[in-house]
Amino acid sequence: MTQRVVTRFAPSPTGLLHGGNYRTAVFAYLYAKKTGGEFIVRIEDTDRERSKKEYEDNILETLQWLGLKHDKFYRQSENAPRHQALLKELIAKDLAYVSKEEPKEPGQRAEVIRFRNPKTTLTFTDVIRGPITVDTTDLGDFVIARSETEPVFHFAVVVDDADEGVTHVVRGEDHISNTPRQILIMQALGLPIPTYAHLPLVLGPDRTKLSKRRGAKALTQYRDEGYLPEALINYLALLGWHPEGEQELFSVDELVQAFSLERIQKGSGIFDEVKLKWFNQEYLKRLSNEAFADQLKKYLDLRSPEYAGGRDIPALAPLIKDRAQTLGEAAEMLKNEFDFLDTEPAPTKELLLQGAKAEAADVSKHLEKVIETLSGMGDESFTAEAVKEAVFPYATEVGRSAALWPMRVALSGKEKSPDPFTLAGLLGREKTLARLTKALSVVK
């Protein structure tokens, strides 16, 4: 009764996992932590042909990146002796038998092991969906092993779950149909039947189960695009589950606190990258300037060191923090929007006047005034704050658009850029004055 909860995440290492897979891990993890239980990761590598070490490494690495720490780790293949022993036992008891087959496809065996189906009606209770009743007759004498040494998924899972003490099987809805045959095996083996929680599926935009074949992105791709693990966890947790209240942003600790299997949705949900992006932006915005610069730096180092063109990241990061939805976008901005820092811009007269809402004559008057004001400042004290203090009152007086738009364009050469004071501070006195003077001559 007071048995400690044990959940598990049991992927097969046959490819890169997508968001739907990792959401299952998130739920299994949250439930284990919520109840003070244990979270197990088991690599299901019984399919020797398709299982690859690199995928296993990727899965473990990604779980770690997400912060889903497991308490125990297993590899299904390592439990092979038990599988074989129990398989033999079933055959000895005539609950399973060696069956002669006619291979229908190349590679199929002439002999496999089938389970003697008792053909009964069986009911199990799913925490999320309630009782589910099935007539197992339809299943026939299904295959449980390719040979005495090669169990098939259904057999291996059941044995492993029992051996590892799994109390709660949290997995995708696509396994509901598999559950009856697994229970049949458990009954034959006299194993305890765990509690089941079949999660609604995560669907792609086409409303079918997320799958690599249909173009679902690997979760690692989001990492590579500059998503934060906190954002991913938060988004994934809220896809198919929602606590009471209207809060949307949750730390992992808060999720653990609030989590319950009962509030998991029954209906499938579509993976919405747009909302995920929003979450990521929220997390990015909440970072301090230093932390954001740090993240960006790390991201850049990982991708390609010269990506940012040797820019001063700590100085520029705050300027793009609120605008970027991902670190990837931030990197793009760094690369594309700050070239004016080292390349002299050549704004046209048209651009200089575009947002000024004023006549050319007035604009040149304002530029002259700004140049005059800034000329009086020293090299040392030429900071963004100081420049603003010097120019702002005048700009306010004559119309901010009329004075500040041309100034900003003169310094950046761009329609969109940080504000003119920041630009001036970044460029320094000499470059600022040179660019303003040049712009003035263009306007005249």
Add this chain to the structure above:
RNA sequence: GGCCCUAUCGUCUAACGGUUAGGACAUCGGCUUUUCAAGCCGGUAAUAGGGGUUCGAUUCCCCUUAGGGCUACCA
């Protein structure tokens, strides 16, 4: 085809059987701002259909419809 699961705005979702059906993302307006973002304010938008049960159904039951899953010697 058979078996199983599901059904609230475009999307994610809230609502002891009694709400003007709420929130978030997206979208569309407006405000603010020196541009772009951000921010603030507001709008559009949903209970699949039909039967019951009930004084009263988004909510409970049945049917239909639609979608999805499984139907492997993959997991």
